[in-house]
Amino acid sequence: MRLDMTGIDPVDHALARRCSVGDIPTRAAATFSDRIALTDDAGSWSFLELESVSNRFAHGLVAHGIEAEEPVAILSTNCREFVATYFGTAKAGMVSLPINLLSGLDNIAHALTDSGTRILVVHGSLAELVMGAVAAMPGIRTVVVIGGVPDGLTATADGPDLIGWDDLLSGDDSSPDTLIGDRQVVQCLYSSGTTSRPKGVLTSHLAVSMAALGNGAVFGLNWGAEASVTVCPLPLFHTAGLNGVLLSAVTMGATVHLLPGFDPVGYAETVARVRATHLVGLPLMLEALADGADRGLDLSSLRFLLYAMAPMSEEMRRRLDAALPDARMVLASGMSECTPATVMQWPELNPDKSDSWGYPTPIAENxxxxPGGSALVPAGEDGEIVYRGPTVMEGYWNNPEANSEAFVGGRLHSGDLGRIDTEGVVWFADRVKDIVKSGGENVSSLHVERVLMDHPHIAEVACVGRPDPRWGELVVVVLVPAEGAPDGDDLKASVMEFGAERLSSSHRPRDVVVVDTIPRTATGKIRKVELRAAT
Incomplete structure (x- = not known):
């Protein structure tokens, strides 16, 4: 039966049922007003202060002439103003566009021009560099500088206006009564671009809100008198830091200690000093905790460790288990296109499933x-992992071809190959584009990498395919030697022998390339397109 809504004012009705990311700090401030919400190198804000500043920024954007659903770009390291810009943009019904600082000038320019950005919020330490770059981007009309405009930096006659971040703040700190649709876009994150030009992932208020609630629940963040505490060195321009850490924490009234970057010693010392309870990071960040425990740091407050975006060696897992016996350690996986996390591998899983991704989270159907098609395959069979649920993106910005491919069959196609077993556990095999096709066999580069990481003389390793007229592709491994590793041919021979003993004939390496570094994106993903071109 359809309800008769004719007696309700449509504006009042829409506001009463509003699902807005901008309301997340509003609700937290109502319950935890004096609790510390954020700290950074310059100070701290309570939840009430975060709410007030975010509201003032929202009203300032509107007064400056920025329109609903228009992008507001953020080019900054982690800081409180970044967070207030994000929430203020959401409150005003605009689209927050965090820019990947480490993606290179070409990709930064692409994101700003592809999105049609007119206003750019930039950290003061980057302002001078940015002003030179945006001179070639006539679409950008305003640059807002966090920390104020540096001395000596002035706008040019034909360039964008230049104002301080505080100068944009309005005097009105009330929460705006902005009409927002559930599926209205709130954020755009340009993908890492491991295989092609980065694509702008458009995500709705509903998707971000659902992911924040879902992650807060499965992470075990405490909603109550005792606040959970986290430390975030992950960049907020990436979905792991933004959606996995920040949004979940603010939603649940947790305290977030923002770091401008990752320093192993400083990170571990901060975790100990603030008595952190929940952490999300790369395996190398958790490794810093094990090293800190060896130095005598008190890390007994930790209750939950989530790692993502890279595999963890068994040796490191054992070190962390010994150093932090009271902390649950969980592998999480996901993608910007389906606001993470989508899968989690809980410690309670059977040990023989330790190489799996784990079970789907409550908000994402896996x-x-x-591959690329609409037909679903039975349990246990290999294919492409596809998603359905409220956290799926709205689409890619200005990319109709990619959009048509992404939603074939009414599900979001991830580009990841894997299977789901009869117990519902998700197993990841490889990216579709990273599978090595050798002699008629599909070789999982990830499996090769996992096996070879146990070699004592390998610090980092990546597996790619090299074109071959006889076999189609040859399995080639690119490695960074560990300290004390033998030189040249001796190392290569050792790795080849190690692989031959532990891998099937189709998977064992046919060549070894030794390098000083393996190219990665800003979030640690291996740029295999570069490796394939170089090998």
Whole structure:
């Protein structure tokens, strides 16, 4: 039966049922007003202060002439103003566009021009560099500088206006009564671009809100008198830091200690000093905790460790288990296009499933389809991992071809190959584009990498395919030697022998390339397109 809504004012009705990311700090401030919400190198804000500043920024954007659903770009390291810009943009019904600082000038320019950005919020330490770059981007009309405009930096006659971040703040600190649709876009994150030009992932208020609630629940963040505490060195321009850490923490009234970057010693010392309870990071960040425990740091407050975006060696897992026996350690996986996390590998899983991704989270349905197709495959069979649920993106910005491919069959196609077993556990095999096709066999580069990481003389390793007229592709491994590793041919021979003993004939390496560094994106993903070109 359809309800008769004719007696309700449509504006009042929409506001009463509003699902807005901008309301997340509003609700937290109502319950935890004096609790510390954020700290950074310059100070701290309570939840009430975060709410007030975010509201003032929202009203300031509107007064400056920025329109609803228009992008507001953020080019900054982690800081409180970054967070207030994000929430203020959401409150005003605009689209927050955090820019990947480490993606290179070409990709930064692409994101700003592809999105049609007119206003750019930039950290003061980057202002001079940015002003030179945006001179070639006539679409940008305003640059807002966090910390104020540096001395000696002035706008040019034909360049964008230049104002301080505080100068944009309005005197009105009330929460705006902005009409926002559930599926209205709130954020755009340009993908890492491991295989092609980065694509702008458009995510709705509903998707971000659901992911924040879901992650807060499965992470075990405490909603109550005792606040959970986290430390975030992950960049907020990436979905792991933004959606996985920040949004979940603010939603649940947790305290977030923002770091401008990752320093192993400083990170571990901060975790100990603030008595952190929940952490999300790369395996190398958790490794810093094990090293800190060896130095005598008190890390007994830790209750939950989540790692993502890279595999963890068994040796490191054992070190962390010994150093932090009271902390649950969980592998999480996901993608910007389906606001993470989508899968989690809980410690309670059977040990023989330790190489799996784990079980789907409550907010994302995981299935397996024919790669690129609509037909679903039975349990246990390999195919492409596809998603359905409220956290799926709205689409890619200005990319109709990619959009048509992404939603075939009414599900979001991830580009990841894997299977789901009869117990519902998700197993990841490889990225579709990273599978090595050798002699008619599909070789998982990830499996090769996991096996070879146990070699004592390998610090980092990546597996790629090299074109071959006889076999189609040859399995080639690119490695960074560990300290004390033998030189040249001796190391290569050792790795080849190690692989031959532990891998099937189709998977064992046919060549070894030794390098000083393996190219990665800003979030630690290996740029295999560069490795394939170089090998």
């Amino acid at each position: 299935r397996i389809s024919e």
